[in-house]
Amino acid sequence: MPSSGPQYGKCRYCRQRFERTGKPGRKQEYCTPACRRRAQRERSRNTPNTAQPVDSPLPLARNIAESVQALADGLLAAEYDEQDLALLLGRAAELTREVEYYVCAAVHDARIQGAGWDTVAAAASVSPATARSRWAGKTVRRRLERRASERPAARPRDAAGHAVQARPDGQQAGQPGERTSGKLAAALSHLHRSSGLTIREVADTMGLSPSYVSRILSGERVPTWPVVVILADLFDGDPDELAVLWENAQGLTPPARRPLPDAAARLNSALRGLYLAAACPSPARIHEASGGALSVPTVKDILAGRLVPDWKTTVAFVRAVGGTPADIRPLWEAVHYAFLVFLDPLPDGAEPPSSPAPDRDAGAAREKHPGQDGLTP
Structure with a gap:
C-alpha cells in the first residue's frame, strides 16, 4: 500500500527540501510559485532564440521602427500631395499593422534581454496572463513570419503608389530606413x-x-x-x-518666420544640399529622374536660385535627387508665409515677425505667388 504520510522533494530551483502538497496531478517540482517563475525566466534567457526569424539581426524592433518611420513619411508625403482618401486610409492601415508588428518585436527583444512577464505587463498596462498569451514566443514568431510574407521585396513607391525613379547616382530614392x-x-x-x-x-x-x-x-x-x-x-x-x-x-526645428529673401535663400540652400548628397547630377539626369516632370531650364533655375518652385515642382525635384519632400515642406511653407506677410503687412504699430524684405526683392516677389507658378526671387 502507498504511504499515507507526508512526501518530500527537492526544489529544482533553490535546491531546498520541501513538503509536497499531495494534490493529484503532475508531481510538484518547486517549493513556491516564486521559484517556479524564476526558473522559467532563466530558461527563457538560456534557451536559443526560437522566436526570432531566420537571418533577422537583433534588435528586431529597431529594424521595424525604421520601417514605421518610412511608412509615416510616406503617409505625410501623400497628405502633402493631396492624394485621395482611399490611398490615405490604405497608407494609414499599413502603418497601423507595422506598429502592431513593432510592439511584438519590442516585447520579444525585452524578453530576450531578461525582462519578465510582470515587467512586460506593467509596460503594456495589461495583466501578466494577457501579456503572456499575446506575446508568447511562438505567437511573435508566427506574426513576424506573416509580416515577412506580406512584405515581398519590391521597389520603393512614392506617395501615389508608383514605383520611384532611380536616383541620378544610380541608387533608389526613398529607401525605407534611410537616415x-x-x-x-x-x-x-x-x-x-x-x-x-x-x-x-x-x-x-x-x-x-x-x-x-x-x-x-x-x-x-x-x-x-x-x-x-x-x-x-x-x-x-x-x-x-x-x-x-x-x-x-x-532633429532640430528651425524658426518658422523669416523675411522673404532669407526664407527663399534657405529653401534654395536645402535643395542644393540634397543635390550635393546626390553627387551633383547634371540637369539632364535630374530631368530623366523626374520622369520628365522637370525641364532642364527649370532645374538650372532652381539650382541657381533664380526660381522658388511651386510645391508640385519642389516635390518632383526633391524626389529626383533622392530626398524626402516632408523634410523640405516646412522650408517651402516658410517662403509661402513670408510672401503672404509681404502682400498683407501687419497693421500700423504691430510688431512684424521679422525685418522687411529689401525693395529689390519686393518687386520680384510680386511677379508670382509661390503656391501657384513659382516665385522668382
Whole structure:
C-alpha cells in the first residue's frame, strides 16, 4: 500500500527540501510559485532564440521602427500631395499593422534581454496572463513570419503608389530606413572627393583622428556644426548648403518666420544640399529622374536660385535627387508665409515677425505667388 504520510522533494530551483502538497496531478517540482517563475525566466534567457526569424539581426524592433518611420513619411508625403482618401486610409492601415508588428518585436527583444512577464505587463498596462498569451514566443514568431510574407521585396513607391525613379547616382530614392544623417554624410563625401584631399590630410588639418573623420563621412557620426563648417570650407564648399541637412540629422526645428529673401535663400540652400548628397547630377539626369516632370531650364533655375518652385515642382525635384519632400515642406511653407506677410503687412504699430524684405526683392516677389507658378526671387 502507498504511504499515507507526508512526501518530500527537492526544489529544482533553490535546491531546498520541501513538503509536497499531495494534490493529484503532475508531481510538484518547486517549493513556491516564486521559484517556479524564476526558473522559467532563466530558461527563457538560456534557451536559443526560437522566436526570432531566420537571418533577422537583433534588435528586431529597431529594424521595424525604421520601417514605421518610412511608412509615416510616406503617409505625410501623400497628405502633402493631396492624394485621395482611399490611398490615405490604405497608407494609414499599413502603418497601423507595422506598429502592431513593432510592439511584438519590442516585447520579444525585452524578453530576450531578461525582462519578465510582470515587467512586460506593467509596460503594456495589461495583466501578466494577457501579456503572456499575446506575446508568447511562438505567437511573435508566427506574426513576424506573416509580416515577412506580406512584405515581398519590391521597389520603393512614392506617395501615389508608383514605383520611384532611380536616383541620378544610380541608387533608389526613398529607401525605407534611410537616415537623415546619411544625406549630410553623402554631401560631405561628395565635397571630399571633389577636393582631392585624403582622409589623413583632412584629419591632420583639423586636428582630428583619421578614424573619426572617416566615421563622419560614412554617416556613423553626426558632427557638430562648427566641424561641418570647417569641413565645408576645407572642401571648398558652402556651409549654408549643408545647414538644413545638419539640422535634420540633429532633429532640430528651425524658426518658422523669416523675411522673404532669407526664407527663399534657405529653401534654395536645402535643395542644393540634397543635390550635393546626390553627387551633383547634371540637369539632364535630374530631368530623366523626374520622369520628365522637370525641364532642364527649370532645374538650372532652381539650382541657381533664380526660381522658388511651386510645391508640385519642389516635390518632383526633391524626389529626383533622392530626398524626402516632408523634410523640405516646412522650408517651402516658410517662403509661402513670408510672401503672404509681404502682400498683407501687419497693421500700423504691430510688431512684424521679422525685418522687411529689401525693395529689390519686393518687386520680384510680386511677379508670382509661390503656391501657384513659382516665385522668382
